[in-house]
Amino acid sequence: EVQLVESGGGLVQPGGSLRLSCAASGFTFSSYSINWVRQAPGKGLEWVSYISSSSSTIDYADSVKGRFTISRDNGKNSLYLQMNSLRAEDTAVYYCTFGRGHWGQGTLVTVSS
Amino acid sequence: DIQMTQSPSSLSASVGDRVTISCQASQDISNYLNWYQQKPGKPPKLLIYDASNLETGVPSRFSGSGSGTDFTFTISSLQPEDIATYYCQQYDNLFTFGPGTKVDIK
Numbered sequence: 145e146v147q148l149v150e151s152g153g154g155l156v157q158p159g160g161s162l163r164l165s166c167a168a169s170g171f172t173f174s175s176y177s178i179n180w181v182r183q184a185p186g187k188g189l190e191w192v193s194y195i196s197s198s199s200s201t202i203d204y205a206d207s208v209k210g211r212f213t214i215s216r217d218n219g220k221n222s223l224y225l226q227m228n229s230l231r232a233e234d235t236a237v238y239y240c241t242f243g244r245g246h247w248g249q250g251t252l253v254t255v256s257s
Numbered sequence: 258d259i260q261m262t263q264s265p266s267s268l269s270a271s272v273g274d275r276v277t278i279s280c281q282a283s284q285d286i287s288n289y290l291n292w293y294q295q296k297p298g299k300p301p302k303l304l305i306y307d308a309s310n311l312e313t314g315v316p317s318r319f320s321g322s323g324s325g326t327d328f329t330f331t332i333s334s335l336q337p338e339d340i341a342t343y344y345c346q347q348y349d350n351l352f353t354f355g356p357g358t359k360v361d362i363k
Contacts, residue, residue, distance in 0.1 A: 239300055244306055245306065
């Protein structure tokens with residue numbers, strides 16, 4: 145069974161940093177590109193970042209470019225999102241998602257003083 | 258960047274009604290469009306992929322059509338469990354989501 149489990153969310157002050165993880169199982173992780181998508185409270189879905197299967201292609205939404213860094217470790221079946229210079233508007237549930245409709249349950253990031 | 262619009266932003270319909278949601282892309286995306294259903298506190302659930310293909314296990318009252326820039330999502334007979342927000346998503350170039358349509362029972 146395909147599983148994606150996000151972790152690393154929490155409360156952080158504006159300007160702070162956080163590292164999210166997404167642990168994958170039940171499929172050949174190294175064969176798939178994967179994305180981070182976020183959803184602010186009561187708002188819609190926003191694509192955040194993309195990484196190809198070999199990490200050769202990476203892209204970011206303009207709203208996080210220069211502050212967030214996506215990476216993956218195919219040996220550990222894990223995806224990461226390093227988030228720096230966090231702002232209140234980064235408050236959201238962060239999901240990892242790949243392929244045809246596979247999503248994790250999400251991890252909540254709250255940026256507040 | 259590809260922009261996605263959806264209409265209406267919300268609707269209220271009776272059980273058994275036919276419900277239609279429209280989605281428009283800012284440029285040709287062929288059929289690279291998904292439709293998702295999301296209920297509060299849950300991740301999105303894929304209903305339709307490649308614009309018109311029903312995901313395995315999804316009831317046949319859900320359907321999708323369209324290609325290029327204009328797409329339609331239909332619930333042929335609205336059920337109480339269909340109360341949710343529905344999103345279109347393009348995957349022709351990275352991802353972009355529509356703003357969502359909130360569906361309620363009248």
